[in-house]
Amino acid sequence: MANETGYSVAILGATGAVGEQILNTLDNKNFPISDLKLLSSKRSAGKKITFRGQEYTVEEAKPESFEGVQIGLFSAGGSISKDLAPEAVKRGTIVIDNTSAYRMDENVPLVVPEVNEEDVNNHNGIIANPNCSTIQMVVALEPIRKAYGLKKVIVSTYQAVSGAGLDAVEEMKEQSQEVLDEKEINPEILPVGGDKKHYQIAFNAIPQIDKFQENGYTFEEMKMINETKKIMHESELPVAATCVRLPVETGHSESVYVEVENGSPDAAEIKNTFSTGEGITLKDDPSQQVYPMAVDSVGLPDVFVGRIRRDLDQSNAYHFWVVSDNLLKGAAFNTVQIAESLVKLGLIKA
Amino acid sequence: MANETGYSVAILGATGAVGEQILNTLDNKNFPISDLKLLSSKRSAGKKITFRGQEYTVEEAKPESFEGVQIGLFSAGGSISKDLAPEAVKRGTIVIDNTSAYRMDENVPLVVPEVNEEDVNNHNGIIANPNCSTIQMVVALEPIRKAYGLKKVIVSTYQAVSGAGLDAVEEMKEQSQEVLDEKEINPEILPVGGDKKHYQIAFNAIPQIDKFQENGYTFEEMKMINETKKIMHESELPVAATCVRLPVETGHSESVYVEVENGSPDAAEIKNTFSTGEGITLKDDPSQQVYPMAVDSVGLPDVFVGRIRRDLDQSNAYHFWVVSDNLLKGAAFNTVQIAESLVKLGLIKA
Structure with missing residues (x-):
């Protein structure tokens, strides 16, 4: 189905919040697409979506939907991924799965391109996109890990x-009005x-x-803990998480404490190290x-880092505040980045 | 001015959010009052407030306002406390100050009755009420400190x-409507x-x-750090804070990480220790x-503790979530508790 100018892409969960952002991101990044299928559950099938000036009718996802599809971008929930990802892989599709279904599967790479892009080489048909709250934290931590090593994260x-x-x-909106x-x-x-x-x-x-x-x-806390270790290849790293939902529409914020393994750089050095980080x-x-x-992060793919300061009691410990659009870098943007990594590393041909 | 059935009390900042809660708390606790003065800045003077069925006219606070006043409950801002607390003390008033003006003054006890009630004995006319975010945290930490000692708090x-x-x-409300x-x-x-x-x-x-x-x-973060050490008499305790404002009307929440000094009790033991804590x-x-x-804490004097769990990597470390009404235990309720401590410890006579 692919022609020489692009790839055959299917989006499963096209009518959801993340699906919408995947389409926006593919467009913004000029990702080369020769053929596009928009898939959903039976309930949402039949909806019309316009992409690059062309109207598409959302189809109900079935195993046969993936015939000839090179890249499947899945974000329709874990149980749907469990059902359909193996079917898609059987038909030659590389699935980039945005649910938690395969993240901790040892045969499935869990990828944040700024941190472990090369892990896509080990895929067996499925590549998992991490949890939103994990992604922005590991992007922020990666330059610190590279420079000083990580000892503890809270x-x-x-x-x-x-x-x-x-x-x-x-x-949330209706309830806010009611209150x-x-x-x-x-x-x-x-x-x-x-x-x-x-x-x-x-x-x-x-x-x-x-x-x-x-x-x-x-489970959200355990995702942050386990996924961070897997993405960073730091199985022994102590990571602890407390996850809290706020009345904010979009944009996750995180208060992070980190101890480094080597040295005790001052706040200015740590700030400088953050500034060298990819995606930050x-x-x-x-x-x-x-x-x-x-509210300032909405619609932007960046991982924003600030409030960087050294702990007042422990010279190898630091606090910072990291914010990112949970639908973009936390989901859609990272998913499309993984698709780009497949192209970049030659794992897929137009 | 005091008769045998109560104390002569003045409330400075009577028209503010905390002032209103101080009046409610005095009433709810049946604090014995023989004579009450409601004071404010010039701007709010003249307002009428009803307390225990009697209408009071708020007066502009002046040095002379404190003649014959035994207890002055101050919450009208730091600079007003700086001006008027010494004047009140000069006239024999014991000032319980709810601003940050005197909290770190070494001649002024900083008191959370559940933690360091006996410190009121050392007053020189002024007793400081800690910052709201500090109070609920130290109340929660105190039973852990007593049982195992504290090694680190974040x-x-x-x-x-x-x-x-x-x-x-x-x-916040108007802006929420606008959004x-x-x-x-x-x-x-x-x-x-x-x-x-x-x-x-x-x-x-x-x-x-x-x-x-x-x-x-x-400054808010430094208040939590410094006040915690002062209240607990733990000048060497490592404490770190990141303070964040949310679109919540009333009720501060805190995600706390604590390492204990002695032993490594399991989560059930720690939970049990919390449950023995006064005020928790x-x-x-x-x-x-x-x-x-x-939202469940509003109007209640309790310090609520939950989400108690042991760190997955460090056996002497724990995480918990502590919530309290910042206007009550975080301010008005603690202020009135200090007044009660003065009575209880015989430092003031009706």
């Missing part, structure tokens, strides 16, 4: 509602659509993202109140 | 707007009324509370999605 997150989907965003109008609210989705209880997100902070594991950590944009000038914020 | 805060005053709450209506916004107060730049708080997270110091930390209410059952949240 993160507390401030995560946006769009990470839970478009319905959750709608719930402002002093009306009764009826939470139905957040913190986790599939969990037992639902709580007010408007003008609140909920210390739960995804369900709880037996060990008292949420420094926003750090306290004297001018310059620091990253969620 | 906190990331999720702070409510009412900590910045009633005008800031108004700004929902997709109108232009004009931030004028937050993150810090007196700083150069003002940013959107609606649907955002701002990593600045109070102004920045030369060292890259904000445990809300911690992940299987039932039970954890503390800002």
